[in-house]
Amino acid sequence: MRTVLFVDDEPSIRNAIERMYLERNDVRCLFAASGLEGLDILEKEDVWVVVSDYLMPGMRGIEFLSKVRGVRPDTVRIMMTAYADLTIAIDAINKSEAYRFVTKPWNNKELMDTVDEALMRYQLVQSLGTEDEALYFSLAQTVELKDPYTKGHCDRVASYAVALAKAAGLSDEIVNGSWLHDCGKIGVPEGVLNFPGRLSEEDLKTVQQHPRWGSDVARQARMSDTVINIILYHHECIDGKGYPSGLKADKIPIEARIVAIADVFDALYSDRPYRKAYDFERTIEILHEMTETHFDQRLMELFLPIAEEVRANG
Numbered sequence: 169m170r171t172v173l174f175v176d177d178e179p180s181i182r183n184a185i186e187r188m189y190l191e192r193n194d195v196r197c198l199f200a201a202s203g204l205e206g207l208d209i210l211e212k213e214d215v216w217v218v219v220s221d222y223l224m225p226g227m228r229g230i231e232f233l234s235k236v237r238g239v240r241p242d243t244v245r246i247m248m249t250a251y252a253d254l255t256i257a258i259d260a261i262n263k264s265e266a267y268r269f270v271t272k273p274w275n276n277k278e279l280m281d282t283v284d285e286a287l288m289r290y291q292l293v294q295s296l297g298t299e300d301e302a303l304y305f306s307l308a309q310t311v312e313l314k315d316p317y318t319k320g321h322c323d324r325v326a327s328y329a330v331a332l333a334k335a336a337g338l339s340d341e342i343v344n345g346s347w348l349h350d351c352g353k354i355g356v357p358e359g360v361l362n363f364p365g366r367l368s369e370e371d372l373k374t375v376q377q378h379p380r381w382g383s384d385v386a387r388q389a390r391m392s393d394t395v396i397n398i399i400l401y402h403h404e405c406i407d408g409k410g411y412p413s414g415l416k417a418d419k420i421p422i423e424a425r426i427v428a429i430a431d432v433f434d435a436l437y438s439d440r441p442y443r444k445a446y447d448f449e450r451t452i453e454i455l456h457e458m459t460e461t462h463f464d465q466r467l468m469e470l471f472l473p474i475a476e477e478v479r480a481n482g
């Protein structure tokens with residue numbers, strides 16, 4: 169059962185959260201009034217997500233979360249903090265004691281969305297850890313559900329990437345990574361993912377976190393380097409201007425260079441929230457224009473006959 173533990177020393181806050189979750193039958197909420205009480209519950213209960221207040225008498229939020237990390241490393245940790253303590257919260261995230269933070273006073277929807285994403289993240293780590301291919305596939309579909317315009321996208325990217333890997337003389341080991349390349353989008357709010365226009369600078373930054381979030385999850389689930397490389401580096405560009413690391417040319421692992429081409433080809437050749445699909449000629453033209461800055465020239469040449477085949481099969 170999707171279980172969340174809220175830790176806050178103020179009864180009024182615990183009550184407000186309890187009321188907020190009254191109608192959610194899909195989430196079980198547990199409450200603790202202190203870090204010690206929280207740790208006690210964690211010993212007995214299968215807690216997926218912990219939301220902890222920052223300023224509490226006795227054990228502070230950061231100390232508590234770092235203890236949680238020690239006893240249940242997979243449990244996703246969220247920090248709740250007054251706006252004034254924001255720098256501390258960000259520090260906690262950087263030291264990776266927390267996955268996200270929510271500011272007080274909170275907005276109900278924002279808190280619930282953050283918790284829902286954390287629950288999904290927990291589930292993702294648990295299922296990735298099983299190395300079950302059917303599960304990878306269903307996870308890819310979960311991402312697509314969240315981002316409906318990418319319906320079928322992961323599946324198509326995987327088939328193009330496998331074809332390109334074969335043409336380049338590599339194994340088809342990249343199939344799992346291709347399915348999962350966007351799994352970090354689970355961490356991006358739906359409103360941002362499906363926004364039908366130009367994103368604000370801030371939202372764009374959030375979207376650009378998806379390779380890091382996804383690869384963190386994959387690493388935590390102890391997936392292969394190939395899978396992690398694809399998730400982390402599929403938005404890198406040959407000229408070093410991609411994200412998140414700005415790697416150049418062959419510093420970008422080949423499996424990620426392959427998926428990058430497959431990903432962009434499919435993005436152009438299918439409908440997106442903000443535009444219709446390009447026709448085949450224009451798609452190839454754009455890919456050519458992007459090659460010098462974005463793609464591996466040799467792989468791009470190998471990809472052209474594959475793209476032709478995609479067109480032929482309609």
Ligand SMILES: [Fe+2]
Nearest residue numbers: 349350378402
């Ligand atoms: Fe992506």
